[in-house]
Amino acid sequence: xxxxxxxxxxxxxxxxxxxxxxxxxxxxxxxxxxxxxxxxxxxxxxxxxxxxxxxxxxxxxxxxxxxxxxxxxxxxxxxxxxxxxxxxxxxxxxxxxxxxxxxxxxxxxxxxxxx
Numbered sequence: 001x002x003x004x005x006x007x008x009x010x011x012x013x014x015x016x017x018x019x020x021x022x023x024x025x026x027x028x029x030x031x032x033x034x035x036x037x038x039x040x041x042x043x044x045x046x047x048x049x050x051x052x053x054x055x056x057x058x059x060x061x062x063x064x065x066x067x068x069x070x071x072x073x074x075x076x077x078x079x080x081x082x083x084x085x086x087x088x089x090x091x092x093x094x095x096x097x098x099x100x101x102x103x104x105x106x107x108x109x110x111x112x113x114x115x
Contacts, residue, residue: 026082034075042067 049055
């Protein structure tokens with residue numbers, strides 16, 4: 001059991017569990033995300049040019065090379081961004097830690113009056 005009040009749904013409790021991120025997981029997320037986004041854009045561009053505009057492939061292999069280069073660049077910079085976001089990179093010299101007090105909404109158990 002948890003010391004969470006019963007008014008909090010179990011979905012909310014499971015959603016509040018922090019992501020156990022590791023650099024390997026972050027790299028996998030960034031690489032697969034970059035490939036997925038760029039494949040969607042590349043094949044969408046290809047489908048529009050071929051099926052809707054009835055044009056041949058416009059620039060030979062230039063578009064494919066640019067898409068691959070953009071995929072690698074986006075994966076690298078998104079990996080750097082997510083590692084900095086998770087404080088895996090950086091010295092922390094730009095961070096500010098301010099103390100904050102938060103009052104949580106716990107249920108109050110009330111005693112029933114006898115009588």
